[in-house]
Amino acid sequence: DGKKTTLKELVDESKSGVVLFTYPKASTPGCTTQVCLFRDSYEPLTAGGLAIYGLSKDSPKANTTFKTKQNLPYPLLCDPSSTLIGAIGLKKAPNNTTRGVFVVDKTGKVL
Numbered sequence: 001d002g003k004k005t006t007l008k009e010l011v012d013e014s015k016s017g018v019v020l021f022t023y024p025k026a027s028t029p030g031c032t033t034q035v036c037l038f039r040d041s042y043e044p045l046t047a048g049g050l051a052i053y054g055l056s057k058d059s060p061k062a063n064t065t066f067k068t069k070q071n072l073p074y075p076l077l078c079d080p081s082s083t084l085i086g087a088i089g090l091k092k093a094p095n096n097t098t099r100g101v102f103v104v105d106k107t108g109k110v111l
Contacts, residue, residue, distance in 0.1 A: 019038075019103050022085060023055075058078060
């Protein structure tokens with residue numbers, strides 16, 4: 001929706017924490033498989049109060065198209081300058097993103 005946010009805000013808004021996964025590029029075969037795995041596991045992952053977010057450096061338009069086409073029930077976040085992606089150690093040289101996933105609990109602890 002174009003709204004700016006922070007990881008802290010996402011954790012604070014969640015019931016029990018956040019699952020954040022990174023993917024290199026929207027609408028590519030490997031990334032489609034990845035986002036669909038989270039889509040298909042959405043119910044059990046969120047049943048305990050976890051919120052799920054995908055993160056890439058794609059544009060809002062690319063992520064919106066990807067989300068709609070794959071019928072994703074969770075938001076896709078855009079980090080075009082790789083600020084968060086770099087901070088969590090998933091920036092791949094020269095200007096790409098490494099696939100990864102982590103969970104942050106309500107206290108802000110990375111599990």
